[in-house]
Amino acid sequence: MKISRRQLLVGAGALGGAGLIYGLRFSGDAPVSAAGVTAPAAPPVDLARDYTDWLIVGRDGTVTACTGRVEMGQGLETVLYNLVSQAFDLPNERVRIVLGDTDTCPDDGTTIGSCATSEVGWGYWLTCGRARAELARLAALALECGEEELIYSGGLYRVANDESRAIGIGALGDGVPREAVIDPAAMPAAELEYVDRGTLRIGGEEIVTGRRIYAGDLEVEGCVYGGMLLPPYHDHSTKILDADLAAASEIPGVVSIEKHRGEVRAYAESYPALDKALAAVEVSWRKPARPEQLDLVNEIRDGRKLKEVIEERGDLERELGRCDRVFTETYQTQFASTTPMETETAVADVTSDRATVWVSTQSPFLDREKIARRLKLEESAVRVISTKVGGAFGAKAGHRVADEAAALSKRIGRPVKLVYSRRDQFQRFSRYKEAVIIDLRSGVDRDGRLRALGIDVMQDHGDGLVEVYAVPHVRTNLYETDLPAWHATMRGTSFSPDCFALESHIDSVARQMDFDPVEFRKQNVTLASFRPLLDACAEMAGYANYQRSDDRGLGFAICNHGGRQLGVVCAEVSVDRTTGEVKVEHLWAAYDIGTIINRNTALANIRGAMIWGIGYALFEEVAIDGHRAHASGFEHYRLPRFSDVPPIEVAFLDNQAPGSPRGCGEMPLVPTTGAICNAVCNAIGVRIHQLPFTPERVKSALEA
Amino acid sequence: MAKRDFRLLVNGKTRNVTAEPDEPLLWVLRDRLGLKGTKFGCGAGMCGTCKVLVDGEAWPSCRLTVSAAARGQKILTIEGLGTPERLSAIQKAFVQHGAFGCGYCTAGMIVAATALLMRKRNPTRSEIIAAMDGNLCRCAAYPDILAAIEEVAASTEEIEPTA
Ligand code: FES
Ligand code: FES
Numbered sequence: 065m066k067i068s069r070r071q072l073l074v075g076a077g078a079l080g081g082a083g084l085i086y087g088l089r090f091s092g093d094a095p096v097s098a099a100g101v102t103a104p105a106a107p108p109v110d111l112a113r114d115y116t117d118w119l120i121v122g123r124d125g126t127v128t129a130c131t132g133r134v135e136m137g138q139g140l141e142t143v144l145y146n147l148v149s150q151a152f153d154l155p156n157e158r159v160r161i162v163l164g165d166t167d168t169c170p171d172d173g174t175t176i177g178s179c180a181t182s183e184v185g186w187g188y189w190l191t192c193g194r195a196r197a198e199l200a201r202l203a204a205l206a207l208e209c210g211e212e213e214l215i216y217s218g219g220l221y222r223v224a225n226d227e228s229r230a231i232g233i234g235a236l237g238d239g240v241p242r243e244a245v246i247d248p249a250a251m252p253a254a255e256l257e258y259v260d261r262g263t264l265r266i267g268g269e270e271i272v273t274g275r276r277i278y279a280g281d282l283e284v285e286g287c288v289y290g291g292m293l294l295p296p297y298h299d300h301s302t303k304i305l306d307a308d309l310a311a312a313s314e315i316p317g318v319v320s321i322e323k324h325r326g327e328v329r330a331y332a333e334s335y336p337a338l339d340k341a342l343a344a345v346e347v348s349w350r351k352p353a354r355p356e357q358l359d360l361v362n363e364i365r366d367g368r369k370l371k372e373v374i375e376e377r378g379d380l381e382r383e384l385g386r387c388d389r390v391f392t393e394t395y396q397t398q399f400a401s402t403t404p405m406e407t408e409t410a411v412a413d414v415t416s417d418r419a420t421v422w423v424s425t426q427s428p429f430l431d432r433e434k435i436a437r438r439l440k441l442e443e444s445a446v447r448v449i450s451t452k453v454g455g456a457f458g459a460k461a462g463h464r465v466a467d468e469a470a471a472l473s474k475r476i477g478r479p480v481k482l483v484y485s486r487r488d489q490f491q492r493f494s495r496y497k498e499a500v501i502i503d504l505r506s507g508v509d510r511d512g513r514l515r516a517l518g519i520d521v522m523q524d525h526g527d528g529l530v531e532v533y534a535v536p537h538v539r540t541n542l543y544e545t546d547l548p549a550w551h552a553t554m555r556g557t558s559f560s561p562d563c564f565a566l567e568s569h570i571d572s573v574a575r576q577m578d579f580d581p582v583e584f585r586k587q588n589v590t591l592a593s594f595r596p597l598l599d600a601c602a603e604m605a606g607y608a609n610y611q612r613s614d615d616r617g618l619g620f621a622i623c624n625h626g627g628r629q630l631g632v633v634c635a636e637v638s639v640d641r642t643t644g645e646v647k648v649e650h651l652w653a654a655y656d657i658g659t660i661i662n663r664n665t666a667l668a669n670i671r672g673a674m675i676w677g678i679g680y681a682l683f684e685e686v687a688i689d690g691h692r693a694h695a696s697g698f699e700h701y702r703l704p705r706f707s708d709v710p711p712i713e714v715a716f717l718d719n720q721a722p723g724s725p726r727g728c729g730e731m732p733l734v735p736t737t738g739a740i741c742n743a744v745c746n747a748i749g750v751r752i753h754q755l756p757f758t759p760e761r762v763k764s765a766l767e768a
Numbered sequence: 769m770a771k772r773d774f775r776l777l778v779n780g781k782t783r784n785v786t787a788e789p790d791e792p793l794l795w796v797l798r799d800r801l802g803l804k805g806t807k808f809g810c811g812a813g814m815c816g817t818c819k820v821l822v823d824g825e826a827w828p829s830c831r832l833t834v835s836a837a838a839r840g841q842k843i844l845t846i847e848g849l850g851t852p853e854r855l856s857a858i859q860k861a862f863v864q865h866g867a868f869g870c871g872y873c874t875a876g877m878i879v880a881a882t883a884l885l886m887r888k889r890n891p892t893r894s895e896i897i898a899a900m901d902g903n904l905c906r907c908a909a910y911p912d913i914l915a916a917i918e919e920v921a922a923s924t925e926e927i928e929p930t931a
Contacts, residue, residue, distance in 0.1 A: 137870025137907045268863035271871035272855065272878060274805015274846030281804040316771065316788060334799060335808070336791050405809050405817055405872045405906045454807070454872030455906045486810040664866050668912060672869060675908035698814035698904065706897045709910045 119148075119188075119195055125219050125234035126158045129188060132172035132429055134164035136453035136460070138729050139665030140175070142266040143185045146662050151192030151256055152233070154219050156266070164428045164450025174427040174461050185661060186725060193256050202236045262663045279409040279424040279451040280483050287411065288319050289338045290472035290480035293328035293345055294487060297352050297691050298494040298548045304328065308346035315341045324475065331476050335483060351691075354548060358690040361396070364501050368522045368543035374529045378537030380505075383516040387507030390516075391573050395504070395565035397755045398685040399693070400497040401701060402554045406454020407484035408492075412469035414439065419446045419474075423466040424453045431466035438467045439474055446470075458553035464493065487696040494693060495552035496686055498524055498545070502565035507537075512579045514588045519566070524551040525558045532566065532624045534590040548690050555673070556733040559625060560680055564755060567621035567738035572751050581742070582607065582620055593656055593717065594622055597632040600654040600715050605634040615639050616649070617747030621738025625731035630656040630717075633674070633732070635739035636710075639747045644763030646744055648678050648710045651736060656717035658726035669729045671712050677736025679704040683756050774838040778803070779848030785834065793837045794818045794829040797845060805846035805875045809904070816903030819876040820845050826883035846875035849882060849929045857925035858882055861916035869907025877903050881917045885927045893918060 120128040129148050135141040141161050149159045162168055164175075196216075203221035204211040207229050215222045223229040270276045295302050307328055313321050317337030321330040328345050332338035384390050410423035419439055425431050428448040436443045453460060469482040484492060500523035507516035516537040521529060526542040574584035582602050586595050601620070602608070610618050616638050623631045636650040651674055660666045683702040687694040695701040737755070745751050750765045776783045778801060785800045792811070797803040797820070806829055809817030813831040820829045821844035822837065829837075837843060850856035855863065858881050868874045877900070884891060884899040891899070896917050905913065920927070 137868070137872075139869075264863065265866045265868070267871075268866065268868070269852035269855065269859075271868050271874050272846075272859040272862045273850055273852050274803075274875045275852065276871050277804070278807075278872065280808065281798075334788075334791065335795050336788070339811075403906055404870070405815065405904065406807070406870070407809075453870060455870045457906070483808065486812065486814075668866055668869060668907075668909060671911050672908040675910060697812050698810055699812070703904050703906060704908060704910075705904065706900045706910050706914065709908075709914075712911060 119191055121195070121199070121233050121236070123234045125232050126160060127152050127154060127233075128160040128162060130162040130165075130169040131188075132164060132166070132169040133175045134426060134428065134450040134453055136175065136426060136456040138669055139265060139662065140185070142263070142665050143661045144188060145266050146261070146263060147185055147189045147258065148192060150258060150261075151189065151196060152219060153217050158219065164425070164448075166428050166432045166446070166448045169428075171429040174430060175456075189256075189258060196256065199233055199236060203231055203233075206231050206236060258659070258661065260660055260663055265665065265668075276452055278406055278454050279411060279422050280406070280481065282411050282422055282451070282481075284411055284413055284479040284481075287413075287479040287481050288331045288333060288476065289335050290329065290331045290469065290476065290482050291338050291342055291485075292468065292472075293330075293342050293347065294485075294491060296349060298550075298693070299352055300493060301326070302352060303350040305348045305350055307348075311346065312341040312344040315344060320476065321345070329472060329475070331472070331478075331480070339485065354690045356689055356691045358548065358688065360499055360688075361501065363547065364499070364522050364545050367546040370541060371544040372526060372542045374521075374526055374540040374542050375531065376539050377535075378516075380516050380518050380537045380539040383537035384505060384507045384518070387515050388510045389573075389577060390505065390507045391569070391576065392503075392505045393569050393572060393751075393753065395502045395561075395568055395753050395755075397500045397561040397564060399499050399549060399688050400554060400680060400684045401490055401686050401695065402457040402459035402497075402552065403489065403698075403701065403703065404453075404455030404457055404459055407486060407489040408460065408463050408465035409454075409481075409483045410465045410469035411479060411481045412466070412473040413479040414470050414473040417441070417445055419470050420449070421447070421466050421470055422449045422451050423469070424456070424460055425450045425463070425466060426453070426456045426458075426461040430461070434464070434467040435470045438471055457555040458557075459489075459495075461553055462495065486698070490686070490695050490697070490701070491693050494549040496549050496688070496693070497554035497556075497560075498547055498549065498551050499688075500558070500561040500565075502561065504565060504569045506535075506569065506573055508573060508577060512574075512577065512584055512587055521562065521565075523558055523561060527558055527626075529558075529562055530624045530626060531590055532622060533570070533588045535588070549688055549693065555676055555730050556680065556737075557730070559623065559731070559734045560677075560737055561755075563621065563623050563734045563738050564681075564741060567735070568741055568745075568751070568753070571619065571621075571742040571745070585620070585622060589622070591624065591630065593630060594624075594632065597630060597654040597656060597717055598622070600717070601632040601634045601652050604652040604654070604713055604715060605636070605650070607634065612746055615641055615747060617743045617745070619739045619742025619744070619746050621735040621742060623731055623735040623738075625734065628658070628726040629728060629731040631731050631735045633677075633735040633739040635736065635743040637740060637743040637747060639744060639762060640759075641748070641766060644759035644761070644766065646682055646740075646757055646759075646762060648682075648708065648740055648743075650710050651712045651739070652715075653713070653732060653736070654715045654717065655728065655732065657728045657731075660716065661725050666728055667714060670714055670732045673728075673730060673732040674712055674736045675704045675709055677733040678708055678740060680733065681737040681740040681755065681757060682708075683758060685756050685758075772835075774834050776801075776834070776838050776843060777840065778843045779845060780842075787834045789835040790833045792830050793820070793832045793834055793843075796834045796837075797829060803845050803847050807872055807875060809873070809876075814904075815873075815876075816880060817873050817876040819879040819903070821879055821883055824883060824886050826880045844879075844929060846878060849878060856882070856929055857920050857923065857927060858885065858917070861920045862913070865912045865916040865919070867909055867912040867916040869905070869909050873903065873905045873907075873909075877905065877913055881913075881920075882927060882929070885917075885920060889927070890921055896921065
């Protein structure tokens, strides 16, 4: 895909001659819309300014949907094709989905938290229903008949019993762009019923032949590679004391290299030349004030500050004093990294008064804000276009790559391509899913009823602290911590550490009291719908007749993800007692995630998330000290591979009342980790309190 | 090092390029020959996203210099394995199984699978896993990728690229 600078400014092609425009405005905090990006040849600027809306019925009978959400592998684009083509009874060729372009799409927020399908996708479905109602009204006027006489199919309204009277949806706008802002309260409810036809992913042919365009694949005339030297410390404001650029500037292919605003910046004709130049810079940095050695546990405990009492009910301390049994445990988790296969990448073209940036991003509108601030431009002078994203998982929501590329381009006066190295990907701005310590105290009566539960969570974010068990006396404290590295959003967010701790604790309590861990959970859960999920999962796993052995065990964990998604996972693991190595042998899962729009994409997301759960449980960890992280490549950070993946069986709770889907891209990760950890402890008969369950940790637990 | 001229055999055509001798083939393919299907993932031979076929074997192109790749070997990239209109058997199976999330690792996966099936037409599941274990997929589309490769492994379809 070649873009000339002229084209960028003027734009090419058209959205299909816009006819009718539908915008849906939800009032209050009701869901907004979503979407993906086709190739970055974005719709023309002149049209774009006028038509920042969700649904456009073109004069050519096409329907175009625009949303600020992005396609990053989760299948949002496919889901939107499914919804729009079904709502309008059109083939995919007559549907267009435009995603993540700040000039043509509404700001639908960041694509994160597995809510794109539930919010945007479902928002679209409702919009389509209302648009259909509006089109029927217009068609009845045009055909001079009653709406009840109309038959609709394939983009065409016909009058029943009169074949000669028909009109296509494209003609209903009379060729004049018109806008109908649809107020959901004023419109008849959609009478469409969505049916999942299990279609394949959109764009498969393009992906498997290497033709899909990602940010790094764009070619903009006159573009050079640009990059910044990575500071060796967590704190990127660390001062450069001395920089010798002579050797670096001699490297063939280097366009320029300079020290600018506390950064060393290089520009080169090729990526390898840039890489070499940055490696050849001789530089000394001021040492950080913080000591290099990091005693993580003390750092967290001593530095914690109470941030919020998340939940308080009854009298925890008094009840603990009265309970038959009281259990006190502490759990700890690790620093972890998102590591999408595509590193952060952006192409920026900045002129004196305009900036256009193509970027692999989850948050085009936030990027636009940052670029405008950094370049001192109005937001309206900045256009951010999200290209197809080569994986993100949180990394590409809080990133800086878009404004960095823009700053580089402005400085050199040419378009710049910025591609993070893998080392940059791991270390730039030192952002990780943070290590967490969680203290738990619980009181249980002799019948196995949880009476008291005190949880002290030492972590930056508390969104994962959702009630799972019905306990009359509760106190959940969230403490913020002060760690040398910064918090990054990562798939699973704080649900993963919180669930690991709670579900390990529950399992531990049940076993210490000789209760069956599944029955113990069934007895104590808040939401009744966990019970059929637990039963279904236990049955799939053959739990009733399961025989553990010294090197094989089974474990369960459950997760309530914001009250919207419920999941139960059962894992079987084998443990090599000599090496401490754990292998996940089988995973079974039962979920309640609402309506499924596309079974294929849903299952792909679910299995992918469960495999993430394996990595988080068993090996993903970034070693960190007070100065730096010690992971700069895959040689230091083990991701799940083919050989780690067990058979995965998934069932859905069959209660799908018509209604919105609730998303599934993250939640399945969370109980998978817990189930694996409980299975390991079931096999070895010892409780391990710290993630990940590496061979060394398992071995030392066995030796203790 | 000064730039030099190299003659590469890529996707059945002779291509002349001028590059630094130690420039990784990956960047020569992407930026000098316009073959963007081969992806950068780590630059260190650790992820497999950049794999290409070199005389029928899957190689990380980030670890092969242009001078080492210009010794008459036949190089095949993802673009040379099939086109959207004429997919190879493996590509077709990937589409049918939806064997990708973001698609960024897919070219490397297909190259590795093609090399395996060219060497051994009916590998077992554990042979497939062993051959593919150096290819990482952060979307973790592994189950669908495995199913796609197994399906072709069990078939009698032509593996050799036709494009
Ligand atoms: S980019 Fe070559 S192996 Fe990762
Ligand atoms: S499909 Fe996204 S990394 Fe494999």
